[in-house]
Amino acid sequence: MSLTFKDGARACVPTLLGYIGIGIAAGVVGKASNLSVLEVTLMSIIIYAGASQFIITGLMMVATPITAVIFTVFLVNSRHFLMSMATAPAFRRFSLINNIGIGSLLTDESFAVAMNAIANKAPITPPWMHGLNVTAYVAWILSCLVGALIGEWLPNPAQFGLDYALVAMFIGLLYLQLIGDKTKSIRNRIIAMLTVTVMLIFLLRFVSSEMAILFSTFAGCFMGIIVERKA
């Protein structure tokens, strides 16, 4: 008996709280950053990526040029490429349309659940994967919408510190990234982060904020691979 859509949906349940929490936060943050409920909801439907949605919101607040935002998002999402690279072989023998569907809704969490199932030799199928992905997708969209509505009912968001939600989210995402990424030594990560910080403060005097963010990120990545090579 092969795994069904329903089994996939059930496999998604343990991760749902994560989507709901971050989705509501993304909605509140978006609203506090002057996006409309429609914009927040469209973002969750079309972009469907937590970190990217926060970063876009942050960049839009400083009126970053459109091409710079899109390029930044492209860089941030490079890890999706790596996750899809790791997932794709498991579905190679199924139809193209199934594969595109699976790839389109792949997230950090559904990737993790699927990889875990594969490691445990579960015979996963496209319907199972769709069940896992679609459940998460629906939960995400609804959470962002609810978050945006909550944000709309608050009259003066700054009074409640809502403008700080974005900064707090960056702190949280950075910390989780820092403890979650086991592929680099702590020393290399700290060197990369210090490079970014120094470059950013220096560049902020001479170029716009968004350019400083982009260039200092590049500098940090370069420094990361340089210290890796030397080690």
Place this chain on the structure above:
Amino acid sequence: MSTYSLLIILGSGIVTWLPRIIPFLLVRKLQLPDVVIRFLSYVPICILTALFVQNLFIVKQGEFPSFNLEYCIAAVPTIIVAILTRNLMWIVIAGMSCMALIRYFII
């Protein structure tokens, strides 16, 4: 909704979608050079550092940036909650609460 946000949402949607599906189209062992993979693996940590640090400053053209004090102060308890809970929801709630308290009592 402005054209600005619509174009950003659509453009970002495309560049998010393509890296998700292209590997499924090219499953036949396309191998990125190792150095590119390593470079990309630093992107999340670096960009989040840049976004965080940039938020701690008030930027003026032609001058070195000055600290945004209330944001810097609120960062301390937020980081502590991050370390203690490792939970995004709590981190955001802690950050906002600290900011609200700072605005109410200090500034």
